[in-house]
Amino acid sequence: MKTLIYVLCLYLSASAVQAASLYVEQVKLSTIDDQKLQEVHKQIKERTEITLKENLFVSPFHKQSQNKSTDKKSFCNTCHQQQPHSLDKRKRSFLNMHSRYISCETCHFSPKNVQLEYRWFNFNETSNKIPAKRITPFYNKEAVLIFSDHELATQARETWENKSSITALYRERAKLKLRLHIPLSKEGPECLDCHNNKDQLLDLKSLGFTKKEITKLQQHSIPRFFSRFSKEEQRLRMSDLLQ
Numbered sequence: 001m002k003t004l005i006y007v008l009c010l011y012l013s014a015s016a017v018q019a020a021s022l023y024v025e026q027v028k029l030s031t032i033d034d035q036k037l038q039e040v041h042k043q044i045k046e047r048t049e050i051t052l053k054e055n056l057f058v059s060p061f062h063k064q065s066q067n068k069s070t071d072k073k074s075f076c077n078t079c080h081q082q083q084p085h086s087l088d089k090r091k092r093s094f095l096n097m098h099s100r101y102i103s104c105e106t107c108h109f110s111p112k113n114v115q116l117e118y119r120w121f122n123f124n125e126t127s128n129k130i131p132a133k134r135i136t137p138f139y140n141k142e143a144v145l146i147f148s149d150h151e152l153a154t155q156a157r158e159t160w161e162n163k164s165s166i167t168a169l170y171r172e173r174a175k176l177k178l179r180l181h182i183p184l185s186k187e188g189p190e191c192l193d194c195h196n197n198k199d200q201l202l203d204l205k206s207l208g209f210t211k212k213e214i215t216k217l218q219q220h221s222i223p224r225f226f227s228r229f230s231k232e233e234q235r236l237r238m239s240d241l242l243q
């Protein structure tokens with residue numbers, strides 16, 4: 001506990017000189033409530049690590065090319081997989097597909113009463129690499145997201161991997177998980193929050209999509225198809241795609 005406070009103080013004083021990310025600001029301001037901490041403690045204990053089978057004997061035929069890793073890693077990937085969605089069996093492939101061109105924060109960070117602006121942000125630093133741009137929220141011209149080389153990420157990794165005592169580890173992990181996720185939303189937006197022609201989350205025009213692309217994205221049959229199935233027991237019928 002003492003060390004955690006110490007590390008946190010160290011971090012807070014050091015970060016004063018860094019450009020402020022709204023997400024980091026909110027993590028700093030977050031307060032931990034005991035009941036939530038208990039829940040997260042339980043969540044972490046019951047968590048099973050997912051390991052991806054990297055080298056399949058037969059490569060999946062959908063996968064045209066290997067997912068090239070980017071120079072910069074998202075802070076979230078300190079703990080989450082590159083393809084982090086697994087719970088919703090229906091939507092997970094689509095959500096994981098979007099994670100390649102939409103940053104986690106676009107879907108999971110939406111503070112109340114704050115006007116965010118969405119822009120493309122390059123995850124590849126070197127000029128000879130193909131740009132790997134992801135739609136990212138900005139606040140006061142500053143990206144809300146941080147990368148895995150940020151101090152908060154280093155600190156998170158250390159706390160996460162600290163193997164001194166298993167009980168202390170669970171406690172510290174729970175605290176860290178709770179603190180980092182207080183500014184985040186659990187659910188993320190619905191497909192139609194973006195694939196719709198009114199009250200869209202993203203301003204597709206300012207993001208540079210052409211008129212034709214915007215119409216296509218707004219009227220796309222796949223998000224419409226998913227929005228018809230709200231209950232888990234409802235069966236998906238492929239013929240509904242044609243409607």
Ligand code: HEC
Binds near residue numbers: 043047079180186187
């Ligand atoms: C220090 C490790 C760590 C970091 C960094 C981290 N997460 Fe998590 N996150 C967890 C753990 C542990 C859980 C619990 C369930 C699980 O394993 O998926 C979780 C769960 C979640 C959930 C499910 C809802 C919930 O709160 O339980 C969402 C959504 C999520 N994280 C998003 C993010 C995003 C977005 C970022 C980056 C801004 C991020 N996480 C960074 C460890 C982390």
Ligand code: HEC
Binds near residue numbers: 074080082188189
């Ligand atoms: C296009 C929007 C979108 C993007 C981008 C996105 N998410 Fe999600 N995420 C969602 C939605 C919607 C859910 C709720 C899914 C459900 O209904 O279960 C979710 C759920 C989750 C969960 C918990 C449930 C699960 O499926 O295992 C985690 C963890 C998570 N997201 C982490 C991340 C991380 C980390 C990133 C970035 C690498 C990310 N998400 C990017 C929309 C998104």
Ligand code: HEC
Binds near residue numbers: 102
């Ligand atoms: C945060 C906004 C957002 C959310 C939420 C979202 N999408 Fe998208 N989606 C986009 C954007 C932007 C693109 C286009 C990306 C590009 O082409 O660069 C896209 C592309 C797609 C495409 C590919 C379109 C094509 O033909 O090229 C499909 C299919 C799709 N989304 C389905 C879904 C489904 C299903 C969901 C819900 C599970 C969903 N989307 C949620 C923003 C979103």
